[in-house]
Amino acid sequence: MKHLAPVPLCPSHNDRMKVNPTFTGYACPSDGCTVTYTEEVGYFRVVGGVKQRPLNVRRCSKCAVHLYLVQRGENRLDDIWLCPNKECPAKRLHLV
Ligand SMILES: [Zn+2]
Ligand SMILES: [Zn+2]
Secondary structure, eight states: OOOOSSOOBOTTTOOBOEEEGGGTEEEOOSTTOOEEEETTTEEEEEETTEEEEEEEOOBOTTTOOBOEEEEOOSSGGGOEEEOOOTTOGGGGTTOO
8 A cells, every 4th residue: 555644643533543454544543443544435434344434525626535634723724634646736736
C-alpha cells in the first residue's frame, strides 16, 4: 500500500494512525478504537472484523478520492483535510 505523509489522524481521537495491512489502510492506535481509513472508503469503523458504514464522506473536489484529516483546527471549518492522490490537480491549488 501507499504510505501517506503526513499520516492520517483519527477523527475521534486526533491520534496519528498506524498502517493497518488488513485493510490496506490506516488504523487508530487508541485502545478500543476501530476507526480505519482507506482511500477507497474514507473513514470507517470495524466491528468484529466487519466494515461499518463510513463515518464521513469527504471527497476531493478534483479527483473524488476520499480525503483524510491531518490537522484539527479551532473549529470544524479550520480542520485540514488532504487528498492522498499524488497526481491530484488540487495539490497545486490549495491542498498540501
Ligand atoms: Zn481513534
Ligand atoms: Zn484529489
